Amino acid sequence: MISINIKGKSVNTLKESYYQATALWSGVCPICQRHYQHYGTYSRITPYLFGPISIQRVYCNSCKKSHALLPCFIIPYARVLDVIREAAIIGISFNTQTIEELAELLDVDPTTVARWWRIFRTKSGVLMESLTKKLAQSPQLSDWASGPLHTPHERTKKILELISRCKNFFSPGFAFCGLAWVNIHNPYLLFTHKGHDKNTGV
Numbered sequence: 001m002i003s004i005n006i007k008g009k010s011v012n013t014l015k016e017s018y019y020q021a022t023a024l025w026s027g028v029c030p031i032c033q034r035h036y037q038h039y040g041t042y043s044r045i046t047p048y049l050f051g052p053i054s055i056q057r058v059y060c061n062s063c064k065k066s067h068a069l070l071p072c073f074i075i076p077y078a079r080v081l082d083v084i085r086e087a088a089i090i091g092i093s094f095n096t097q098t099i100e101e102l103a104e105l106l107d108v109d110p111t112t113v114a115r116w117w118r119i120f121r122t123k124s125g126v127l128m129e130s131l132t133k134k135l136a137q138s139p140q141l142s143d144w145a146s147g148p149l150h151t152p153h154e155r156t157k158k159i160l161e162l163i164s165r166c167k168n169f170f171s172p173g174f175a176f177c178g179l180a181w182v183n184i185h186n187p188y189l190l191f192t193h194k195g196h197d198k199n200t201g202v
């Protein structure tokens with residue numbers, strides 16, 4: 001999949017903004033450097049706030065490979081908005097609520113919140129590496145590198161801080177949450193999946 005930045009202000013107009021963005025989108029295949037062709041759509045029911053949404057596919061003619069153009073605010077393979085998942089990660093890492101309380105607040109199953117937390121911890125190494133590499137390209141002072149990183153909670157707080165620094169520096173005015181920014185940077189950083197998901201078309 002390819003995550004694309006949507007310039008939307010209100011939830012009501014996000015779908016429309018997505019359709020406009022995909023109509024205008026053009027991109028080059030990183031393998032063969034040829035332009036992707038628009039290649040039909042498929043319907044995605046989730047996240048429930050938006051669904052069903054018509055997801056645009058693009059296709060590389062020479063590599064014979066298709067990709068879904070996902071709006072940045074949808075985590076690939078996930079059924080909820082990234083902002084929901086981010087709220088859960090923040091709540092756990094800052095210890096403001098228990099997993100059960102977060103599940104009530106966010107209207108998901110506690111096992112789902114626990115799974116998000118587990119995935120985030122599993123991904124913390126690659127996230128940290130990718131974000132610090134990205135920040136090293138900016139002229140910011142390296143004070144962001146400091147802080148205690150002994151526990152998963154401390155590491156997560158640091159990652160959230162790095163995401164926020166990256167977002168503010170590289171995408172000022174970006175309308176969505178930190179995980180949405182990570183999706184544009186590299187959507188493969190935020191999920192683990194077993195096999196292929198029928199909803200993604202990829």
Ligand SMILES: [Zn+2]
Pocket residue numbers: 029030031032033034060061062063064
């Ligand atoms: Zn190609």
